Structure formats: C-alpha cells, structure tokens
Amino acid sequence: MRRYLYYSILLMILSGPAAAHIGNGLAGGFTSGLMHPVLGLDHVVAMVAVGLWGAFLGSPAIWLLPVVFPLVMAFGGALGILGVPMPAVETGIALSGIGLGLMVALAVRPPIWVAALLVGFFAIFHGYAHGAELPTSASPLAFSLGFVISTGLLHLAGIALGTLTRWPWGEGVVRAGGGVIALVGGGFLVGML
Amino acid sequence: MKARLFLVSALLPGAAFAHSPIKGLGDLYNGMLHPLFVPAHLLLVIALGLLLGQQGVRRNLASAGTYIAGLLGGLTLAWHGVVLKDGVTQELTVLALAVAVALAVVLAMRLPAWAMASLTLLAGGLLGLDSAQSELAARARAVALFGSGISLYLLMLYPMALAERFQAHHWLRVGVRIIASWITASAMLVLALLLAPAA
Numbered sequence: 001m002r003r004y005l006y007y008s009i010l011l012m013i014l015s016g017p018a019a020a021h022i023g024n025g026l027a028g029g030f031t032s033g034l035m036h037p038v039l040g041l042d043h044v045v046a047m048v049a050v051g052l053w054g055a056f057l058g059s060p061a062i063w064l065l066p067v068v069f070p071l072v073m074a075f076g077g078a079l080g081i082l083g084v085p086m087p088a089v090e091t092g093i094a095l096s097g098i099g100l101g102l103m104v105a106l107a108v109r110p111p112i113w114v115a116a117l118l119v120g121f122f123a124i125f126h127g128y129a130h131g132a133e134l135p136t137s138a139s140p141l142a143f144s145l146g147f148v149i150s151t152g153l154l155h156l157a158g159i160a161l162g163t164l165t166r167w168p169w170g171e172g173v174v175r176a177g178g179g180v181i182a183l184v185g186g187g188f189l190v191g192m193l
Numbered sequence: 194m195k196a197r198l199f200l201v202s203a204l205l206p207g208a209a210f211a212h213s214p215i216k217g218l219g220d221l222y223n224g225m226l227h228p229l230f231v232p233a234h235l236l237l238v239i240a241l242g243l244l245l246g247q248q249g250v251r252r253n254l255a256s257a258g259t260y261i262a263g264l265l266g267g268l269t270l271a272w273h274g275v276v277l278k279d280g281v282t283q284e285l286t287v288l289a290l291a292v293a294v295a296l297a298v299v300l301a302m303r304l305p306a307w308a309m310a311s312l313t314l315l316a317g318g319l320l321g322l323d324s325a326q327s328e329l330a331a332r333a334r335a336v337a338l339f340g341s342g343i344s345l346y347l348l349m350l351y352p353m354a355l356a357e358r359f360q361a362h363h364w365l366r367v368g369v370r371i372i373a374s375w376i377t378a379s380a381m382l383v384l385a386l387l388l389a390p391a392a
Contacts, residue, residue, distance in 0.1 A: 063367040067299060067374040074378035080384035131382060139231040140386050141288075144379035152375055 024031050029139030033146025036130060042093050042188045045128060045181045047151055049100035050119055051158020052181075054172060056104055056165055063109050063113055066155040070118040076127025077144075081134055090188075091125075092125030097185020103164060104178025107171075200247050220333045224340025227324055228348055233284050233380075234320055235348070237291040240376050241316050242349040243298045243369055245309070246356025260313035264345055267321020268338045275322065283323045285387050290316055291380040298373035301366075320345050325353075 037043040047069070054065040068181075079086060099122065103115075104110075130147050133142050161177060164170030187193035217240045218226070228234040241260070243255055294312060297304060304312075309366040326334065359365030 030250040062370065067371055068373050071299070071381075076378040077378075077382045081382065081385040081389050083389070085310070131385070133383060134386055139232070141236075141379065141383045142384040143234075145232060148375045148378045148382075152371065 006137050028145040031141035033143035033148075033175045034132075034150045036133060036143075037126075037150045037175065041080045041184065041193065042097060043129075044143065044154060045127065045184045046096040046100055046122060047154035048062050048158035049104060049178065049181045050160070051160075052104050052153040052162045052177060053100055053115065053119075053158075055153070055159045055162020056107065056174060057109060057112070057115060061115055062159060062162075064112060064116060064162040066152060068116045068120050068160070068191075069155065070151055073127035073130070073150075073151065074125040074144075076124035076128075077131030077134065079124070080131030086125075086128050089125050089128050092122065094185050094188035096122035096125060097188060099185075101178045101180070101182030101185055105182055106153060106178075107175060126165075197253075220329065220336040221340040223292075223326070223329075223381075224324070224337030224342075225344040227326065227337070227341045228320070228344045231323070233291065233383075234323065234345070236292065236376050236380050237316055238345055238348045239289050239322060239352045240291050240295040240298060240373060241313065242352030242354075243356045243373055244294050244304075244314070244354040245349070247298055247301065247360065247369055248304060248309060248358075248367075250353060250357050253306065255306065256309040256313040259310045259348065260317040262320045263314040263317025263319075264342055268320040268324060268342050269321075271322050271325035272335055272338055272383045276320075276325070276326070277322055281387060283319070285384065287319050287323055288380045288384045288387070290319060292377055292384065295373040295376040295380065299377060301368050301370060303340060317345075 037047060050065050050069050057065075076086075099118065103118070134143060162174055165174050172180040184193065228238065245256060245260075248256075250257070277286060290312075294316065297312075321342065323340075324338055324345070326337050329337055356369050359369050
C-alpha cells in the first residue's frame with residue numbers, strides 16, 4: 001500500500017519540471033511538444049483531473065477516459081490546423097478545469113458514456129489550442145508525439161493520485177484535489193491566473 | 194530488459210537527419226538508423242507490432258511473413274528509384290495507415306487473417322518504399338536499404354513480442370491500447386497538417 005503512495009508522489013513530482021525553450025529539429029520538436037501541456041497550468045489541471053476522475057470512477061473509466069481524451073484532442077487539433085473557427089477556446093479550457101474538478105470534488109458518478117462525452121467535449125478545446133502550435137513547430141510529428149505523451153503522463157499523474165481513494169482518508173484528499181482544480185479553472189475563467 | 198532498453202532508445206528523440214544520411218557512419222548503419230529518425234515510420238511500425246501482438250502471433254504468423262514480403266518488395270522498388278508520386282504523398286500514406294492500424298489496436302477489434310495479411314503487406318511495402326535515401330549512389334543505397342530492412346523488421350518484432358506478453362494481464366492490455374491511442378492522435382494531427390490548405 002505504501003508503495004502506491006510513493007509511486008503517486010514520484011509521478012506528481014515528475015510531471016512538474018518545466019524548462020521553456022524552443023528546440024530545433026526532431027529533438028527540439030519532441031521536447032517542445034512534451035513541454036507544451038506542462039507549461040500551461042490550465043492544461044495541467046484539466047488533464048490531471050481526467051486521470052483523477054477516471055481513478056475515482058474505477059474500471060473501465062480509469063483507462064477509457066485517458067484513451068478518449070487524446071483521440072478527441074487530436075480531432076480538436078485537426079480542426080485548429082484546418083482553420084475551422086472555434087469560439088471561446090480559452091474559456092472552454094478554463095471551463096474544463098472547473099467542470100472536471102467539480103466532478104471529482106462532488107464525487108459525481110455518471111454512466112461511463114456521459115463521462116466519456118464530457119471529457120471528449122473538453123478535449124476538443126485543449127486539442128484546438130495545441131494544434132495551433134503545430135504548423136510552427138520544427139518537426140510537427142515529433143511535436144505532436146511529445147504533447148500526446150505528455151498529456152498521457154499527466155493523466156497518469158492524476159490516476160496515481162486517484163488511487164489514494166482506496167483508503168478512507170484518501171477519498172477526502174482526492175475530492176479536495178478536485179476542488180483545487182475547479183478553483184484554478186475558475187481563476188483562469190475570471191482572468192486571475 | 195533488452196526489449197525495454199530498445200524501446201527506450203527508440204523513443205528517445207534524436208537529431209533531425211530524416212531521409213538524409215549521417216556523415217561519418219557507414220551505409221549499413223545509416224540505413225539501420227533511418228527508421229529511428231523518421232517518426233512516421235516509427236509510429237507505423239510500432240502500431241503494426243502492437244496489432245500483431247494483440248491479435249496473437251501464432252494466429253498471425255502468415256501476416257508476419259507478408260510484412261517481410263512487403264518490406265522486400267518496397268525496398269526493391271526504392272532501390273530502383275520508384276517513388277509514390279512524391280515524398281509528401283508517401284509520408285501521408287504512411288501516416289494514414291498508422292492511424293488505421295493504431296485505431297484497430299485501440300478498438301481491440303478481432304481482424305480476419307486476410308485483413309491482417311493485407312495490412313502487413315501494405316505497411317511493409319510502404320515502409321520499404323519510403324526508406325530510400327536519395328543522396329546515396331546505387332551500391333551505397335542498396336546497403337543502406339538492406340540496413341533499413343533489418344531495422345524495420347526488428348522494430349516491428351519488439352512491440353509485437355511485448356504486446357503479446359501483455360495480453361496475459363488486464364492492465365498491460367490496457368497499456369497497449371493507451372499507447373495505440375497516442376499513436377493515433379499524433380498521426381491524425383500531422384495528417385491534418387499535411388492536408389491543410391496552407392500546407
């Protein structure tokens with residue numbers, strides 16, 4: 001049991017470090033992509049929230065939501081690349097933090113298809129924002145691979161934290177984490193962050 | 194352990210030498226490293242390995258054979274200087290196939306043997322065809338293509354072996370599908386970029 005706690009802490013630490021620079025070529029594209037979601041707190045909280053909520057809901061949501069998110073995110077990214085106009089992208093990203101954070105904080109347990117639909121809806125906004133960076137990247141494929149992997153690792157960090165729910169005190173910690181995420185989302189919505 | 198080390202080295206980002214030889218290296222090593230420096234190739238070959246492993250290697254031994262056949266055919270065509278319209282079209286086709294193969298892994302669909310054989314034949318052919326390094330002369334090109342062939346074969350074997358072993362455990366099966374979803378997502382994005390009017 002203690003091992004899971006150590007893993008959770010380690011994954012949370014690993015998801016944090018950030019060094020902002022634009023690299024060149026394949027390596028630079030990959031690194032830029034890897035850093036892109038991590039450098040935006042609004043992205044970080046929403047993606048951690050997806051993992052948290054998945055862990056909270058249990059199987060199959062714990063793995064289905066992190067699969068749905070990157071796939072729909074890619075669809076959103078494609079919309080951005082193809083120049084399909086989308087209103088209020090930043091508002092959508094902020095709302096994703098609030099919405100997903102509240103789902104965890106209030107321990108909402110909807111049917112799996114509702115959870116997948118909600119996560120997919122928010123993923124479109126995140127994908128759109130990432131997709132806008134793609135054409136300017138030195139290596140678009142390496143950039144996209146980097147940010148998709150980074151997104152997945154942030155989900156994993158959320159799942160790791162979410163595994164605390166196996167202890168009675170852990171559920172409170174996870175729900176409080178959801179509350180913090182909702183607050184951060186709110187901060188972005190009103191322009192405080 | 195060996196497989197883990199190989200996967201880590203395959204996923205590590207390297208310098209951008211895609212489709213051009215690395216100076217100071219022999220032609221064989223240049224060819225062997227080529228698929229590692231072309232992300233589209235990596236995505237397709239890893240997705241294909243995951244699919245074969247997920248579907249069961251014993252059940253799909255013929256498909257592993259058609260992959261080699263396709264690879265040999267594609268490499269031979271590349272040696273003769275055959276190009277599928279242009280470089281962008283070739284990359285687009287490789288990525289489109291990577292999306293299809295990775296999506297099949299995500300959905301964990303049981304594919305019929307003929308579909309598996311067709312997919313592997315097509316993937317092998319495309320990867321071989323797209324492995325040409327135009328800067329190299331005839332003999333050097335042949336050696337480099339031989340190296341690429343070995344590399345593309347090995348790169349398919351490792352994820353295939355891992356994916357098959359992972360089928361024994363629920364969480365590892367899920368892991369295979371999650372990696373496939375990452376491959377689908379990044380390939381889809383670059384496909385959109387290649388298809389965008391401004392591209």
